[in-house]
Amino acid sequence: MSEQAVTAQSEDFSRWYNEIVYRADLAAPSPVRGCVIIKPYGYEIWEGIKGGLDRRFKATGHQNAYFPLFIPESYIKREAQHVEGFSPELAVVTHAGGKELEEPLVVRPTSETVIGEAFSDWIQSYRDLPLLINQWANVVRWELRTRPFLRTAEFLWQEGHTAHATHDEAEEETLQMLDIYADFAVEDAAIPVIKGEKSRMERFAGALRTYTIEAMMRDKRALQSGTSHNLGQNFAKAFDIRYLAENNAQAYCWTTSWGLSTRMVGAVVMTHGDDKGLRLPPKLAPYQVVIVPIYRKDDQKPLVMETVNRLESQISAAGIRVHVDRREGQSPGFKFNDWEMRGVPVRVEIGPKDVQNNNAVLARRDILGREGKQFVSQDGIEDALEALLNAIQANLLEDARAFRDRHISDVAAYDEMRQVVEGGGWARAWWNGSDEDELAVKDETGATIRCFPFEQPGGTGFCVKTGQPAQKVALFAKAY
RNA sequence: CGGGGCGUGGCGCAGCCCGGUAGCGCGCACGGUUUGGGUCCGUGAGGUCCCCGGUUCGAAUCCGGGCGCCCCGACCA
Structure with a gap:
């Protein structure tokens, strides 16, 4: 690790991001283009995310299962919009066991199709519903441009898949899972998010409705941090997921899917990080507390270390994740900077003076x-x-919330919106435009509709693009 | 796929124009010194100079071809 300071956020945010990811030891480059090695420190953050979500999934009645990595190519093609959405970014296995396969196998980009096929077997009766399944898995999407955590060719995520008897139950599930994502983001990751519905253009391939949580990064760009889809009966019809209702009539299920990925690690970095490095929310920090022992000469070392060891077990016994920096070669100053880079929430300094006074220095x-x-x-x-x-934990959330709110503006005129977006901010505006209008906005301003927030001002207004009467406001921003 | 740039110890780079012993910083190992905000000094290990071909007594350097990577755009969790 170099001992020079990182590039300042204000100077070049994306360079800052890359440097932090590598220097804080979250990830390393991989031999395969677009993929990364997630190093232990980065993986532990992901494990924290997994833990927080998995607990919430279980608490709402979901069970984990695992489905195959490979999907018969024909499956992907069964839902029309789904194929269209994913085809360009599929990795396909054509050979295995030294022979060309009869049917190519797609490396899953998402699992609606295999899981749909399984569901059609598992579900016979209304008594089998709802079926609430989640899987933790890796998926592959051959993206053209990649960035560690934010967009990699292979990434880790969870994908929930559920089947229900009615549209309303499916809708309720879809919204419940969005709430869970939002709760996790706010409570555990200290990332304030805006819940809303995606526009038709941004909707998941094959979904009736897509809901999202949107977060503002430190460069004011938007990051879609989790999505929940009401799939209607589209996949049920494509995969024949039917049940026999109480009245002895066959009916198609209503299905949902929802996912949150390792992108969340990137969200944590870009929401809280500063020019000194990461700032990890305590609930997700692999080490919540790091102890740096300080001693002048060898004769002071046993004395200091005795106290340090005692405090380590004392703190650890209280359920706090604590790490002692016992490295010999580095000065305390070096270690301070190093742990600041890695975002440990609290540093404890213990030197001879502290031993003598029964004190400790806490640095946040x-x-x-x-x-x-x-x-x-x-x-x-x-x-x-x-x-x-x-x-x-509270301060990081508050900080991020204040930052975000400072950079969202209500705009009425198109020029105003363009200005706000050019300045990097988010614009909230009335909208009733078509897909073409939405595309035009993207072309002209670089911004896309992030969502129609659930929280609406009420009343009606005039569309920022068409000038026509509009029923709801949309949030516009440049996005990752 | 369009536009730009770059391939030299683990990382970041210089050397190339003008061919002649492969260098610097960081990191790494060892010894000493220092340790309350990125100590300092010394010694040392570590290289198919992206690949193939050509020119030449001699190529990291010149010429031809190939490959790979990065950045900017379109696509995207």
């Missing part, structure tokens, strides 16, 4: 310098840390 990552430092007694340090971690 979200407030750098003297202002963020405090001296506490070693007795009950775990309580002080607990409180501090909570405060940091």
Whole structure:
């Protein structure tokens, strides 16, 4: 790791992002174009995300299962819009076992089709419904341009797939899962998100409706951070997912799917990070607390380390993830910078003076310098840390929320919208345009409709593009 | 697929124009020094100079061809 400072966010945000990802040791380049190696520190963040979501899925009655990586090519083609949406980015296996396959196998870009096929076997009766399944998996989408975590050719995610007896139940499920994503984002990742519905253009290939949570990154670009789709009966009809109702009549199921990916790791980096590196929300931080021992000469070392070891077990026993930096070659100053780069929420410094005074220095990552430092007694340090971690979690959320709200503007005129978007902000405007109008906006301003927020101002207005009366407002932004 | 750039120890680069012992910074190993905000000094390990062909006594350098990667655009979780 180089010891030079990273590129400032203000200077070149995307360069900043790449440097942070590699220098904070989240990921490493892979031999295959568009793929990355997720290193342990990055993977632990993902594990935190998995844990937070999985708990919520289970609590709402979902079960995990696993479906094959390979999908017969013909499956993908069964739902018309689905093929059209995914064909360009499929990786296809044509040979295996030294022979050409009779039917090529697609490496799954998503699993609606295989799971739909399975569901049609599993579901016979209304008594089998609802069927609530989730899988943790890798998927492949051969994207033209990739960036670590934000868009890679292969990525990790969870995809939920459910089947229901009625449209309303499916809709309820779709919205419930969006709520779960939003709750996770806000509570665990400290990322404020806006819930809303996607426009027709941005809808999932084959869905009736797509809902999204949208987050604002530190460069003010929007990141779609999780989506939930009401698939209607489209996949049920393509894969013959039917059930026998109470009245002894056959009916097609109503299905949903919803996913959240390793992109969320990128969201955490870009929502909270600053020029010193990552700032991890305590709930997702692999290490919530790092202890840096400080000693001048070898004779001080045993004394300091004795205290450090004692505090380590004391803090760990309180359920706080703590790490002691026992590296010999580096100075404390180096370690301070290193852990700031890696975004550890709280640093504990223990030196000879602290040993003598039964003290410890706590330094918080979200407030750098003297202002963020405090001296506490070693007795009950775990309580002080607990409180501090909570405060940091809350502060990161508040910080991100304030930043976001500062950069969303209501606009009435098209020129105004163009201005806002050019300045990097998000524009909220009345909309009743067509697909063509939406495309035109993208061409002319670079912004897309991120969503029609659930939270609407009420009343009606005039479309920012067509000038016609409009029923709802849309959120426009440049997106990742 | 259009437009630009680049391939030289693990990483970042210089050398190429004008052919002649392959260099620098970081990192790594060892020894010492230092340690409360990125210590300093010394010693050392580490290279098919992207690949193939050509010119030449001699090619990282010149010529021809190929491959790969990065950035910008269109596509996208």
